[in-house]
Amino acid sequence: MFNYEHLPIHRQLHTLPFQSTVGEIVEHLYKGVAVCIPVENNAYLFTNEDLWLFKPLEHEAAIHFLKDRTNLLSILLPTPDATVDACELFMQLPSATQRPIVFKEKDGAVVGYCLIADIITFLCKEQQKFSSYFYTLADTVTDAVTVVDSSGTVICWNSIAEETYGILKKDILGRRIGEHFDPQALMVLKMLDEGRMIRNTYHQPRSGNHVLVNASPIIDSNGDIIGGIATEQDITQLVRLNDELYSSHRSRLDDQSTHDDPFCYIKGTSRLIGNVIRLAKKVAGTENPLLLFGEAGVGKEQLAQVIHQASPRTAHPFITINCGSIPGGLLESELFGFQGGAFSGNDTGSAGKLEMADQGTLFLNEIDRLPMDCQTKLLQYIQQQIIVRTGGTLPIPLRTRIIAATEQDLQMMVDMQLFRSDLYYALSIISIALPTLRERKEDIHALVQTFVRQFALKYQKPIPQLDPEVMLAFSNYDWPGNINELMSVVERCLILSENEQISLSHLPLHLQKKQPQLDKPVIKQPQPENQLNMLKLLSSEEEERSLIETTLAKTLGNKSATAKLLGISRGTLYNKMKEFQLL
Missing domain, CATH: 3.40.50.300 (P-loop containing nucleotide triphosphate hydrolases)
Known part of the structure; x- marks a missing residue:
């Protein structure tokens, strides 16, 4: 990780045996030459700053002076090279280390030493260099880059992210990302929870923003997740253009089909x-x-x-x-x-x-x-x-x-x-x-989409998206007033909707009370990872197919709601449906 060649190892030293006198040690120290006395797997390392220790004892044998002074021992480490990471070596140092660090070659020969202050300075400079490399890279790419630590605090937010989401660095760095986005909708937080990589996945982190996301957990040397990084390609304009083209095409088809077939x-x-x-x-x-x-x-x-x-x-x-x-x-x-x-x-x-x-x-x-x-x-x-x-x-x-x-x-x-x-x-x-509508609940989705377009035109509002919970609530309700009641509820939702989104809170209270929220269940539910394992551990493909078909029927074919209920991503659901020829 670090450039070991830049490690400030002082190589001017003289090695003395343990039987040397204190006078011999002092003689070299007066000349400005450090002295190293190897002792088994450690060493005593003295510099001219240690002269005050020896002045009263110049004629005493070093072995007598040092035998009870283990606090003066230095750690003996292998010299960092291409095969030995200096960072890993320093992370192994005892927390109470105060003496200089002595380095040896593979054959055991002492080659030099580093002062603790020099090592700290070296590590800080290397950290600054790597930070410069990283932030330059983050601002060079054309995608929005977000990095969070294990608590979800934002530690990197590049200029493209500022443009994409309209949030300045000073307003988000050092703050929880959930303060600006719905935590339940953030891929980077789900990735922290699940520990899996995400590649080229469509995502809508908040209303009005559409992105193609790649995300990876950041894992330390112990295998622990310490953060996450996500790059997001802004495809909002592409999605809007596609929607406009689809709406225009759909409108022409509707006009044509209406003219040809009133049914x-x-x-x-x-x-x-x-x-x-x-x-x-x-x-x-x-x-x-x-x-x-x-x-x-x-x-x-x-x-x-x-x-x-x-x-x-x-x-x-x-x-x-x-x-x-x-x-x-x-x-x-x-x-x-x-x-x-x-x-x-x-x-x-x-x-x-x-x-x-x-x-x-x-x-x-x-x-x-x-x-x-x-x-x-x-x-x-x-x-x-x-x-x-x-x-x-x-x-x-x-x-x-x-x-x-x-x-x-x-x-x-x-x-x-x-x-x-x-x-x-x-x-x-x-x-x-x-x-009755309760006898043909599979038609609710098509009816809702028709009414949404109808009332969006009536009230001059953009066509909103419906949260999966809304469609699930519609499917769980018996609709005693049938289509007329559904039409009234959709009209209410469109009037109350904000940011081109219809959520569970826009429904009448009697529909809200009967509908458990998918992301916040009242009772403890298995985590998505466990649900995914349950799906994977079914004994046969036929059981998997049956479970997916049952869940699709329950959600009236809504793919987002089905994926949430199964505890899998929409991409996984689509792959399974394609595998089982359910598309």
């Missing part, structure tokens, strides 16, 4: 919603009435509108009436219109929604709330395709298609004589049951 509005790839779409496509071009049923918020009106857009009637009106929101006394005239003079003396009267939707589609939501007298007139229209306005006598032929929807069991209402059986049979020639 692209129905988001989801689950088997249940796939069955609904296939049946809806089959009946879109027919003339007969259609009955949709399902819980509130499952998307009945949206499906009705898509069916209308996919039908030959798409150029004509699509009109909606909620039968439960209009008083029964007005619902008849709202549906069938009224003739002049019936209420206000208007000679021409007013067309009802059935007439206004001629050649198009009329969507009757909450059909179960339709009064009996209106049920009778609606059945007559379905059978004859003719209406008569309220207060009028003139029959009006129409070609309006009826799509009705309900949350109730109409068959049960028929049995209880609360709904006309003949109308029920006329409406339910083709009926489509829409699944």
Whole structure:
């Protein structure tokens, strides 16, 4: 590590045997020549600064003078060379060392000595040189360089790091890196914990910064991790450009697919919603009435509108009436219109929604709330395709298609004589049951992404990213309000979001309480390294594949959340998925 040639070894000395007199020692010291008296594996080394020890004893034998003065012994070390590291030699010195250090050749011959002060000066100069080399290298590379000690305190922060993160050296050097970044998101701290190298890994240390990181633990001679170093290539502009290109491409695809296939509005790839779409496509071009049923918020009106857009009637009106929101006394005239003079003396009267939707589609939501007298007139229209306005006598032929929807069991209402059986049979020639959101949780991810883009445009905000915990919370919740509730929650999150990020704290409290945080579990969980070992120690590849598939299903396919739950990196997860052909 150090340049041994620069070690200040004083080679002018005279070696005397242990039987020499004190006078002989003093004679050489007066001449300015150091004296060395080897004793087994040690040596006595005296310089002219030690003359005061000998003046009263010049005629005494050295053996008598030195036999009880072991505190004057010097450490005898091999001379540093290309094969002997001076630093390692000095680290072996006893802490109480005060006397000069004597060096010997491999054959045992003494070659010189160093004073403790000289060694300290040499080590400091060498440390300064290596610091200069390192910091010059750190400021020469085009990547952001961060070095932390074992406690996470920043000890190096180069100029590129200042530019990348907008944090000056004076504001971060000597401080914990977690003061400026989320500790849970820092690769360099995870590397300290796990003791592994990281190579060419995508990372987002904080919102708005995207980097390609290489990181290594710094290990001392004892094998202990004493710090970590990370170099980060700033790819933020590249990621943003890619996102813009993807968004532009996606927008064109969406526009094209919307024009070609209105059913692209129905988001989801689950088997249940796939069955609904296939049946809806089959009946879109027919003339007969259609009955949709399902819980509130499952998307009945949206499906009705898509069916209308996919039908030959798409150029004509699509009109909606909620039968439960209009008083029964007005619902008849709202549906069938009224003739002049019936209420206000208007000679021409007013067309009802059935007439206004001629050649198009009329969507009757909450059909179960339709009064009996209106049920009778609606059945007559379905059978004859003719209406008569309220207060009028003139029959009006129409070609309006009826799509009705309900949350109730109409068959049960028929049995209880609360709904006309003949109308029920006329409406339910083709009926489509829409699944609840809790039955098709694998579609939540696609729905969320759609709503995020929709509300980002509405509120003129950048499209945010969602933390894995958010998607996990969505998958763990049963959504009694179905798609409408999910839409409301996403809108709330986007309004509250900051720094282009939606986190668990933006969710309503009832969703937060049921969702344990991935990084801060309430009960003690195995560390990621242990979880990784558990994954690796599974007895077969089939068990590994099964565990990954189960976790992916639990997180609705969210790769970040899946990797966290498994205790592995996203890169490892992708490699495993590729190995098991899950991509």
